[in-house]
Amino acid sequence: MSDQTHERAVNATDETVAAGQSEDQGRREHYGEFYGLHSPEDPDLPLLVVYGNCQAEATRVLLDGAADGRWRTLRMPPVHELVADDLPHLRKVLADTSYLVAQPIVDGYRDLPLGTQEIARELPERASIARFPSVYWAALFPTQVIVRVEAGDPPVVPYHDLRVLVAAANRVPVSFEPVHADGVRAVHEDSLAQLRRRQEHHGTIDAATILEHAGADTTWVVNHPHNHVLLHESQAILERLGLTGEVSDPGRVLLGELRTPVYAETLDALGIDGEASTSWQIRGDEVAEQEVADEQLRWYAEHPEAIETGLKQHAELVRTLGV
Incomplete structure (x- = not known):
């Protein structure tokens, strides 16, 4: 991308x-x-x-x-x-x-x-x-992507999973196999490099270094x-x-309404500690990945252009991850 x-x-x-x-x-x-x-x-x-x-x-x-x-x-x-x-x-x-x-x-x-x-x-x-x-940071969930199509966002969560997109394209069941370690590390390095380039281009503060050293406390989804x-x-x-002031935690999670599963294998590949999960957290409710996939597969059947656009836009990532 x-x-x-x-x-x-x-x-x-x-x-x-x-x-x-x-x-x-x-x-x-x-x-x-x-x-x-x-x-x-x-x-x-x-x-x-x-x-x-x-x-x-x-x-x-x-x-x-x-x-x-x-x-x-x-x-x-x-x-x-x-x-x-x-x-x-x-x-x-x-x-x-x-x-x-x-x-x-x-x-x-x-x-x-x-x-x-x-x-x-x-x-x-x-x-x-x-x-x-x-911030766009996919290191903890390397198969998650955003795809812009006229039909809008898919149901349940406004994010796409490359494994579901590939399954929809091939009309086969979805496999939720974790990405291999090399793929995880490649996405981490790409997220870091992309963010550093955008920072330099726009003259922003340095968020990349914060994310690089945040361990598992980076993002809930790719852009939150x-x-x-x-x-x-x-x-x-x-x-x-040039303002003096101490920023403190507000006592609540600000952007955590949607939380993507984070696999233990992903954390291991990055060498970081964190709480692993295999289910979505959606506004406090636990939702299985398969449940999300089933709803989105029905949506893809009605909007095949989303499959074509998503796989074309993220073709290099699909190859890198081997999904």
Whole structure:
């Protein structure tokens, strides 16, 4: 997978832009300050805005917890939910922003001026910017991928398993054999190299080193980091902005609603300690891999283009893993 494809893939599973979304009153209330429905508690404090996908909101929570009355944050829609009607609200927020913390978003994202460089032009002259990368880390679950197709995401979980894709293509039962050790290590090295290249290209904080040394505390799924990673990233963001503050654990898991199985063989191949599992954890419920596969196989039968696209996009990975 190319660097650009990785970057787009991180946001891909979050994209569900419904018609008339900006008129959804429940959504507007949830982001009340962004839409001007509520006033900030202390408008005189400098505003820190975190811009990006689901990782952005988790980061905002941590940076808000470290503020201690020195700045304020604002809950805003993730970039994949923003629509044209939201642009005036976004510009108004940016005009009041002192610190922008942003993930790299390409110019013209979804045919709107939502790119990180584009929104940066709306900032006051003295505003500070810190960029942090979109984490995509497949080391603990090397067969998990993201595939963008017009039909959207598969059922149960918005992720694809190459073993299920190959089984669907060949019309054979799915084999959940663990990936061989060399394949696991190859995916680990690729995840690390891809992330380092994206960091260097966009001038972000160094999340790759955090992930490299996090052991099993890296990601729950390919694009949802553990608290451990988010905490260290957030501390690095404060340092990049020149702000003093201590980021602390919020006492809850921020991005752990979906948790991919992590095989003991995978942990062994990477030489790390961790809790092994062979079932998904979906919003607190244990769901067997076969159950997820059965639902997705039915979906693939209705959307064969997803099989073709997925295997074409990840052909090199299929060969590397030998699935």
